[in-house]
Amino acid sequence: MEETLRDSPIGQLTRFLSNNRLFQYPEERAEFVLPEVYIQALDDEKQDSSIDNSRSHPNLTANGHILVDWYAPKDPANPQNWSNSRQNFVCAIVCLYTFVVYCGSAIYIASQKGVQEKFGVSTENSSLPLALYVLAYGVGPLIWAPLSEIPIVGRNPVYAVTFSLFLLISIPTSIVGNFGGLLMLRFLQGFLGSPCLANGAATLGDMFNFFKLPYGIALWTTAAYCGPALGPLLSGFAIMAKGWRWSLWEIVWMSGPVLVLMLLCLPETSTPTILLHRARRLRKITGNDRLLSQSEIDQKNIKPVSFFVNSMIKPIEITIKDPAIFFVNIYTALVYAIYYSFFEAFPIVYMTYYGFNIGELGIAFTCVIVGAIVALAIYSTYVRWIISPNLKKNELRPQEHRLIPALVACFGPPAGLFLFAWTSTPSIHWIAPTIGIVLYAGSVFIILQCIFMYVPMSYPKVSLHFFNLEGGMSTSN
Amino acid sequence: MFARPLFLNLGIGKGVSLLGGLSSIGIGGMWMLFYTGARLRARSKFAV
Numbered sequence: 001m002e003e004t005l006r007d008s009p010i011g012q013l014t015r016f017l018s019n020n021r022l023f024q025y026p027e028e029r030a031e032f033v034l035p036e037v038y039i040q041a042l043d044d045e046k047q048d049s050s051i052d053n054s055r056s057h058p059n060l061t062a063n064g065h066i067l068v069d070w071y072a073p074k075d076p077a078n079p080q081n082w083s084n085s086r087q088n089f090v091c092a093i094v095c096l097y098t099f100v101v102y103c104g105s106a107i108y109i110a111s112q113k114g115v116q117e118k119f120g121v122s123t124e125n126s127s128l129p130l131a132l133y134v135l136a137y138g139v140g141p142l143i144w145a146p147l148s149e150i151p152i153v154g155r156n157p158v159y160a161v162t163f164s165l166f167l168l169i170s171i172p173t174s175i176v177g178n179f180g181g182l183l184m185l186r187f188l189q190g191f192l193g194s195p196c197l198a199n200g201a202a203t204l205g206d207m208f209n210f211f212k213l214p215y216g217i218a219l220w221t222t223a224a225y226c227g228p229a230l231g232p233l234l235s236g237f238a239i240m241a242k243g244w245r246w247s248l249w250e251i252v253w254m255s256g257p258v259l260v261l262m263l264l265c266l267p268e269t270s271t272p273t274i275l276l277h278r279a280r281r282l283r284k285i286t287g288n289d290r291l292l293s294q295s296e297i298d299q300k301n302i303k304p305v306s307f308f309v310n311s312m313i314k315p316i317e318i319t320i321k322d323p324a325i326f327f328v329n330i331y332t333a334l335v336y337a338i339y340y341s342f343f344e345a346f347p348i349v350y351m352t353y354y355g356f357n358i359g360e361l362g363i364a365f366t367c368v369i370v371g372a373i374v375a376l377a378i379y380s381t382y383v384r385w386i387i388s389p390n391l392k393k394n395e396l397r398p399q400e401h402r403l404i405p406a407l408v409a410c411f412g413p414p415a416g417l418f419l420f421a422w423t424s425t426p427s428i429h430w431i432a433p434t435i436g437i438v439l440y441a442g443s444v445f446i447i448l449q450c451i452f453m454y455v456p457m458s459y460p461k462v463s464l465h466f467f468n469l470e471g472g473m474s475t476s477n
Numbered sequence: 478m479f480a481r482p483l484f485l486n487l488g489i490g491k492g493v494s495l496l497g498g499l500s501s502i503g504i505g506g507m508w509m510l511f512y513t514g515a516r517l518r519a520r521s522k523f524a525v
Contacts, residue, residue: 124481324510324517331503338496341480349489400514403507410507417497421490447507458518 007267009160101193102227114244133190140194151295154273236362371441412443
């Protein structure tokens with residue numbers, strides 16, 4: 001419990017303000033004993049420096065620096081070694097956070113009519129607040145993802161600062177009096193909310209090992225699916241009763257508790273950052289400047305500006321140069337674009353043809369969640385009973401093996417879409433197009449899971465850029 | 478943003494069918510990726 005609080009953003013801030021007297025780490029307590037390896041390495045200073053240090057003491061680099069690393073293979077500070085409950089808890093926080101931010105995009109849909117009447121804008125323009133929010137959270141990862149990969153920064157500062165600002169910005173968004181202001185604030189909202197997309201997968205990857213990761217990513221994707229699907233429902237009835245601003249207020253109310261939870265309970269998960277902080281503490285205790293973490297050693301060669309520029313160009317570069325990534329990106333972009341086009345199609349189909357009101361339209365959107373849950377069940381079962389035992393028994397199969405569910409599921413989107421297209425007439429019961437959407441959503445879920453496992457496995461160095469690009473292309477609608 | 482003009486001009490039936498047709502390309506692509514993936518990775522600069 002104290003550990004959770006200590007690692008959270010609030011805990012770290014408290015440590016900073018109290019000059020490390022509150023919430024101490026093991027290294028800072030009086031009874032701490034340096035592990036054997038470090039004591040030996042430090043003692044070497046007094047010996048002859050011509051000894052080949054890197055062979056006898058694995059912690060020494062060629063320059064005579066002592067590498068700060070995990071104390072043991074089972075070091076509990078290593079996110080991969082955290083207890084199941086701690087890992088699941090962090091996963092839950094990330095999923096909640098992702099849900100809130102994604103919900104914030106579609107929750108606006110039901111307000112479109114109200115905005116049209118209040119500001120006197122056309123129907124096309126009244127969908128801009130949605131489009132700008134989505135555009136912003138496609139663009140945001142280009143900044144936030146590289147930023148959180150820098151070990152000095154790490155993941156928590158990015159999450160804590162951006163989400164706090166997100167909450168702060170959401171308040172004027174609900175009150176603003178002109179359309180231009182609304183547009184700008186929605187863009188900022190999306191931009192500040194985007195770390196969930198940019199870094200959520202990275203946080204899960206920090207914690208979960210190869211076998212657990214598919215479940216974590218599947219759950220996180222479900223949260224991302226449920227967000228836009230539940231949004232219209234959450235605001236639909238409320239807007240009918242209380243007015244169009246209510247959807248934006250709901251964003252404030254949702255993000256409040258999640259922000260509190262995040263600030264109090266979310267630990268730092270990035271390995272280089274944890275080790276960097278540990279190196280600092282060890283240097284402080286021993287007074288010895290030779291103790292460095294791997295990232296501090298590497299850092300002497302990296303320039304921040306070129307790092308950022310690289311992160312912006314790389315996604316485009318890998319897409320152009322590699323056909324597999326090109327295809328996967330285009331397909332993902334298409335799928336997301338279709339998904340967001342539902343927000344335009346559903347009002348026409350359900351409200352005009354079938355006579356739903358705004359609240360009931362929100363209920364119709366929940367069919368996507370049904371599809372996602374069914375797909376989650378199918379995919380998890382597949383991973384649990386078929387893939388994982390297979391991988392444990394045999395050697396690692398080629399990466400294409402992970403695409404097998406997608407081979408079946410890729411028939412789903414066209415089938416579902418054609419079903420929706422040709423049964424959405426008033427003469428056919430409304431459940432028919434809805435089933436088409438369920439089929440679409442479920443199939444897309446499985447396909448995305450397969451892609452999310454395939455790409456990082458095949459292209460580990462550029463997987464960060466791939467996720468950025470994939471987020472960016474989802475804004476193409 | 479593009480969806481509304483799409484559906485207003487083509488109607489829901491044809492509009493969504495257009496999207497469905499585009500996603501059918503994905504079927505072919507996915508199967509091709511499965512069979513040629515190993516070769517593509519061997520040729521690629523970024524792969525493991």
